Amino acid sequence: MQYINHLKRVTFTFILLSINVALLSQEVDSLDVNIDSTDVFFEKIRLDNSIAYRNESTGEIISQSEYTILCEAESPVIGSSHDGHTHYDYWHCDKINPYKDVVLNTPFKIEFDQSTFTHPVDGKIVVTSRFGRRRRGPHRGLDIDLVTGDFVRSVLPGKVRFVGYSRGHGKTVVVRHANDVETVYAHLSAYTVKTNDIIKEGQIIGFGGNTGNSRGSHLHLEVRYKGVCIHPEYVFNFDGSKTVNGPELWVTNGWKSPRMHNSRRKSKIKPLSSEALAIEFQKNEPKYHKVKRGDTLSQLARSYSLRISELCSLNSISKRSILRIGQIIQIR
Numbered sequence: 001m002q003y004i005n006h007l008k009r010v011t012f013t014f015i016l017l018s019i020n021v022a023l024l025s026q027e028v029d030s031l032d033v034n035i036d037s038t039d040v041f042f043e044k045i046r047l048d049n050s051i052a053y054r055n056e057s058t059g060e061i062i063s064q065s066e067y068t069i070l071c072e073a074e075s076p077v078i079g080s081s082h083d084g085h086t087h088y089d090y091w092h093c094d095k096i097n098p099y100k101d102v103v104l105n106t107p108f109k110i111e112f113d114q115s116t117f118t119h120p121v122d123g124k125i126v127v128t129s130r131f132g133r134r135r136r137g138p139h140r141g142l143d144i145d146l147v148t149g150d151f152v153r154s155v156l157p158g159k160v161r162f163v164g165y166s167r168g169h170g171k172t173v174v175v176r177h178a179n180d181v182e183t184v185y186a187h188l189s190a191y192t193v194k195t196n197d198i199i200k201e202g203q204i205i206g207f208g209g210n211t212g213n214s215r216g217s218h219l220h221l222e223v224r225y226k227g228v229c230i231h232p233e234y235v236f237n238f239d240g241s242k243t244v245n246g247p248e249l250w251v252t253n254g255w256k257s258p259r260m261h262n263s264r265r266k267s268k269i270k271p272l273s274s275e276a277l278a279i280e281f282q283k284n285e286p287k288y289h290k291v292k293r294g295d296t297l298s299q300l301a302r303s304y305s306l307r308i309s310e311l312c313s314l315n316s317i318s319k320r321s322i323l324r325i326g327q328i329i330q331i332r
Helices: 002-030 064-074 275-283 297-303 308-315
Strands: 042-047 050-055 061-063 108-111 127-129 142-145 151-153 158-166 170-176 181-188 204-207 218-225 228-230 248-251 288-290 328-330
Touching: 050 064, 061 064, 170 204, 181 204, 248 275, 297 308, 308 328
Parallel strands: 042 158
Antiparallel strands: 042 050, 050 061, 108 248, 127 142, 142 218, 151 204, 158 170, 170 181, 181 218, 218 228, 288 328
16 A cells, blocks of 8 residues: 555656746747857866866867867957847956956947846745845945745847856856847856857746855846946836837946945935936035045045034034044045
């Protein structure tokens, strides 16, 4: 009798698994996810204190220079475009941020040719940490709750520029879109795309996870323009409407600086649709000073033409507070 009951349980479990696999296959097929058996995936590794790349299919390891040559051979010519309007300068497949030598003055403009986007995870968006200040340092993205293995999707159509591992972000995919905006998807458990893949909006690019410097499974989503991180909620509306906040958005210092926001609460979003509005808005944005050795409250007050009481009020500190090197002090 026990043997018969055990057999029934095994049979029932097998049926459930078969149904789940069939449903998953049906969903993946309906989303045009193309995981070709000929795709080549390279994982970024460290070998003898140097960066190298391992072919996940064959185990072959190539140097960083060889990987760069391989990426450049597959990537478009600089200045060319796909979909008629995307320019691929700084197209490097071995760096999450290839723009480190670029200085981008504010305000600057980003444009969108569509008014909606797709959520990066299925179901209701639950934000666990926002763009802004937090104890561990500035948080330059949006943390979205998920379960390891959940689908992660591209919010807009584009082309995959980076697929690899970094110590902080863990397994990461970077997608560049038609307006030179890039979206970064970090802490993944696995990838389903490779560099230079052209992908559709909503296409699965990987699976949620807990890799890198992560405390629990979640998706870390960043929005960047030429290497500068922008508050994701300034660009995308995550209230369920799935709308882009405007066809033309001007980014000021405040929308690229985490120190002007609190990661534990939602910022008041004020989309700026013209350069004139952005310039005027930026004039009234807070300004900050990073404390250096020897700085005191009285010295900072004199330097910025403030009273000590005004400086204390701006920063919610007392006149007896001791400044720490590296501390950020608001001076306007």
